[in-house]
Amino acid sequence: MSTNARRATAGGAALLGAAWIAFAQPPLRAEEATDVAMGRELFDSIVPACSTCHALRATGAAGEVGPPLDELRPDAARVEKALRDGIGSMPSYRELLTDQQIRALALFVAQASAG
Numbered sequence: 001m002s003t004n005a006r007r008a009t010a011g012g013a014a015l016l017g018a019a020w021i022a023f024a025q026p027p028l029r030a031e032e033a034t035d036v037a038m039g040r041e042l043f044d045s046i047v048p049a050c051s052t053c054h055a056l057r058a059t060g061a062a063g064e065v066g067p068p069l070d071e072l073r074p075d076a077a078r079v080e081k082a083l084r085d086g087i088g089s090m091p092s093y094r095e096l097l098t099d100q101q102i103r104a105l106a107l108f109v110a111q112a113s114a115g
Contacts, residue, residue, distance in 0.1 A: 032107060035100075039108025042101055046093065050105070053090070058112035066090060069113040079106035 043050045043059055051061035055068040066089075074082075083102045086092035093102065 035104035036108045036111055038101065039104040039106070040112075042097070042105045043108060046096060046105075048091070050109070056109070056112055069109055073113045074110060076103075076106040076110040079109045 040059070043056070043061070050056075051059055051063055053063040053065035055062050055064070055070065057070050080102055081087075082090060083093045083097065083106060085094075097105070
């Protein structure tokens, strides 16, 4: 196989992979999209920031203390529980964030990590 053919095949596989990811997750409703945007902002702005400890490609975060979220791929319920109760060395955010903010941050992390 020629180099160009290999590149075309590899490029096609990458596009197919991207298409699968796009179809694997149902489209967000308007209120979910708003929550995801809020969650994205909270990921970097809460104190301590999630990005301080966790790596997440979608944000460029490279934290090395907590597990890399792209590998963990937690669903929103798992993230909500960790945010409310804390886990390991991660503190609880129950007193710092509203229920809506916790849900928004959990939804963002789940969406961004394909959890």
